[in-house]
Structure formats: C-alpha cells, structure tokens
Amino acid sequence: MKNAVVTAPINILVVDDVQQNLTAAEALLTRPGLRLLKAGSGAEALELLLVNEVALALIDVQMPNMDGFELAELIRGSERTRAIPLIFLTAATREPAYTFRGYEAGAVDFMFKPVDSLALVSKVKVFVELYQQKKQMSAQLDELQRSLRLNEMFTAVLGHDLRTPLSVVMNGAMLLPMMTDHPKVAVTAQRIQSSARRMAQMVDQLLDLARIRSGAMQPRLQPANYEALCRAIADEFQGGEAQARIAIGCSGDAAGLCDTAMVSQVLSNLLGNALLHGEAEQEVRVAVDGGAPGQVRISVANRGVIPAPQLACLFEPYQHGCDSRKSGQGLGLGLYTARMFAQAHGGAIAVQSDAQRGTVFTLTMPRKPQEANAA
Incomplete structure (x- = not known):
C-alpha cells in the first residue's frame, strides 16, 4: 500500500479588530486544505507572520493603534513577508486619494464593506491557486538544481577517474615502438597516442566545464x-x-x-x-x-x-x-x-x-x- 501524500494546509491571514467580522470570514472561507489565521490587531498579525507562511492577507483598514496601511508597510518592509498579496477591506469612503494610499502601501486589491461574499471567495481562490503554482515551481526548481549539481559532480568524478587509465594507455603506446622494429607496430602506437591525446583533451574539457558550472573557477594570477x-x-x-x-x-x-x-x-x-x-x-x-x-x-x-x-x-x-x-x-x-x-x-x-x-x-x-x- 502506497503512503498517502500529506500536504500542509495553506494559510490565509485575516486581520480585523471586530470579532464578528473574523467569525464571518472564517465561515465564508474555510474549506479543506485552507486554514484561517485570525488576528484582532496589527501587532497580533505580525506575531502570526513570524511563525507562519501565508498565501494571502485580508486586512481591515480601520483599526486602533495600528491601521491597515501601517501594517501593510511593515509587511512590505520585511524580506520574508514582502511577497504576500494584500487585500484591503474597508467601510470608508471610495475617494481616489484613499484608494491610492492603499495601493501605494502594497495592496493588490481593494474591497469595500459590505463585502460581496462571492467576489471575495473568488479572489481568495485565485490567489490560493497562484500560491500553489508558485510552490510547485519552487519545488521543481529545487529538484532541477539538485539534478544539475549531481550531474556536474558525476562529470567531475568521471573526468578525474579517467585520467589514470588514459595515462597508462599513453605510456604503453610510447613503449611499444621501443620493443620491436616492426613498422606496423610503430604506426599502431602512433594512432593509439593520437587517440589518447584527443581523449585526454575531452577529459580536460569535462573537468573545465565542471569547474565553470560549480563556480569553483578562480584564476591564479x-x-x-x-x-x-x-x-x-x-x-x-x-x-x-x-x-x-x-x-x-x-x-x-x-x-x-x-x-x-x-x-x-x-x-x-x-x-x-x-x-x-x-x-x-x-x-x-x-x-x-x-x-x-x-x-x-x-x-x-x-x-x-x-x-x-x-x-x-x-x-x-x-x-x-x-x-x-x-x-x-x-x-x-x-x-x-x-x-x-x-x-x-x-x-x-x-x-x-x-x-x-x-x-x-x-x-x-x-x-x-x-x-x-x-x-
């Protein structure tokens, strides 16, 4: 029986100082494979981001002590969290200057309360799919890099190990004409030496390639x-x-x-x-x-x-x-x-x-x- 593949749930962060809004978001967005992280303030949200990887953050703008714009600036200021998509939720006015400030703070979208539940679910689904694709591409890239490293290591080891038998072949070809005066032996020895030298050049090129690809090529000036x-x-x-x-x-x-x-x-x-x-x-x-x-x-x-x-x-x-x-x-x-x-x-x-x-x-x-x- 094959072992089942265990996939970690995808985290969605919801930040709102009103508990009823957090409960409504949980009821609306919870589904298998998703986990909602609920924060009642900007400080609590930052604590959650320290220990959790988040695919999307839904942030209420009007909050005491630290509003949504200030929280977004702090999220964007960290290397670890700056790539998290942010959607602002607000009951405030639709003035262009207000919306512009939200996008300037790093928002990818702006939704006004009362929020259209179907639109919110659809947007969350899109960002979750993008997050899954990003993780899949990252895993494929890691596997490709690992394969490349193994390939370069194999090339370097193969090139190094071929040097010893090649040197034996070349030395033997040099000794053959000294052991007999037969003209065919001299011709054959010359061909062996020529082919061995060409193969030695190929081995050297493989080793050079391995040095180049591994970044270990430093000139000795x-x-x-x-x-x-x-x-x-x-x-x-x-x-x-x-x-x-x-x-x-x-x-x-x-x-x-x-x-x-x-x-x-x-x-x-x-x-x-x-x-x-x-x-x-x-x-x-x-x-x-x-x-x-x-x-x-x-x-x-x-x-x-x-x-x-x-x-x-x-x-x-x-x-x-x-x-x-x-x-x-x-x-x-x-x-x-x-x-x-x-x-x-x-x-x-x-x-x-x-x-x-x-x-x-x-x-x-x-x-x-x-x-x-x-x-």
Whole structure:
C-alpha cells in the first residue's frame, strides 16, 4: 500500500479588530486544505507572520493603534513577508486619494464593506491557486538544481577517474615502438597516442566545464607576458602541417597579470581553430597589442570564413559545428571554455568573419584582473 501524500494546509491571514467580522470570514472561507489565521490587531498579525507562511492577507483598514496601511508597510518592509498579496477591506469612503494610499502601501486589491461574499471567495481562490503554482515551481526548481549539481559532480568524478587509465594507455603506446622494429607496430602506437591525446583533451574539457558550472573557477594570477605565451603555444603547433604557418607580431607592452594555464588554453584553442579551419597555404597571424594602459588585446586571424548561422552559436557548449574539431570528434566545449576563462579574468572574446578579411578572433584581457572584476 502506497503512503498517502500529506500536504500542509495553506494559510490565509485575516486581520480585523471586530470579532464578528473574523467569525464571518472564517465561515465564508474555510474549506479543506485552507486554514484561517485570525488576528484582532496589527501587532497580533505580525506575531502570526513570524511563525507562519501565508498565501494571502485580508486586512481591515480601520483599526486602533495600528491601521491597515501601517501594517501593510511593515509587511512590505520585511524580506520574508514582502511577497504576500494584500487585500484591503474597508467601510470608508471610495475617494481616489484613499484608494491610492492603499495601493501605494502594497495592496493588490481593494474591497469595500459590505463585502460581496462571492467576489471575495473568488479572489481568495485565485490567489490560493497562484500560491500553489508558485510552490510547485519552487519545488521543481529545487529538484532541477539538485539534478544539475549531481550531474556536474558525476562529470567531475568521471573526468578525474579517467585520467589514470588514459595515462597508462599513453605510456604503453610510447613503449611499444621501443620493443620491436616492426613498422606496423610503430604506426599502431602512433594512432593509439593520437587517440589518447584527443581523449585526454575531452577529459580536460569535462573537468573545465565542471569547474565553470560549480563556480569553483578562480584564476591564479601571476605576472606574465602575453607575447611569450603566444610564442610558447605557437611552438607546440610548429612542425608537420603547421610548419611556419604562424606569424606573431607584438606592439606596446605585453605584460600583465593572468592565470597562465587558463590563458594558454584559450590561446591554444584559438590557434588550433585557426590552423584547422584556415586555408592550408595561408599563414595564421597573431597580433599582440599592448598599447592601451589597462588592457592587452590579442587577435588571431586566418583566411577561413565561418558561415553566418554558426556565428550565433559559436561560443555555446556542445555545438559540434562550431568547435575546432571536425566530424563531431570533440565535445563542442573548446570555445565555450575559452570564453569562460577570459570572463573569469574580466576579459572577453569577440569574432568577426567575412569573405574579404577572413576570420579574426580578438581576446581582450585586463592587465590587472582584480581591478577589472572589482569595477
């Protein structure tokens, strides 16, 4: 037998200094699932609000010591109760200035005595349904956030645990050619190393994504030279098809503070994209501009052209058509993590692409990220 789901009753607060009015409201509004909290004064109402969550408050305006307007201002002044809908009940005049004061105090509606019982029941029903929908959406949001946290935790654990077997595979592939002179073994070992390196890049991207989504991505700042970082990354690409295809120029002061590991990954991604998608016979141009006092700008340009539909999704995660790897081999996270790493420093990445100028990615980084983030 399944356990019955127990739902807490929904509270409706009624504030009136006349006991007969409280009794009439209780008789009119009480139904299964609703509980009326009755208060004979503003002070008593505030005490009830301290210990109860309320879906709606019906407040009489004319009360001694603290009238309904003053009570409404106190309710609106508290973070815990300011979202409670307030309906004023009054036997006073219908002058516009009087009504305006009620709405200014935070009322969502104004009803004049003698109150139309059918209208009051209908209004209460609407606000109760809105309250139920709000609670349901809040519960769904909590469950979604919990699922996202578990998903990010699973991604981080999976990425971390894959590193050990990957390192074994890569080390084994390096040792294979040393154990035999057979040419097929060398070719197979090279393919294993290439695939393992690509998988290691995917694992690193998964770990970066987990860090970004969890908010644990804090740059470790240290003095660096952006021109030197560009040349170090270019040296990694020199050789093979990328031989002599990267031209680096620098003007102004290229010094600044940054997390060199993050920035190196950004530059590696931008250069890898430029080499992969640019025309094979054309060089990739890297320009480091340190002329501005507060920032350093790095542009990476090639003669390739990005189709217009892809520009809109270029920095979104899991977009294979926008990633640096062809045929869906990557995870589609390269440019996404590059942008997030730049933003973690207070920087930004922009892109322009057309047939006349080719494609230019521009990385703008503050010289002192702490000042940029504080601003």
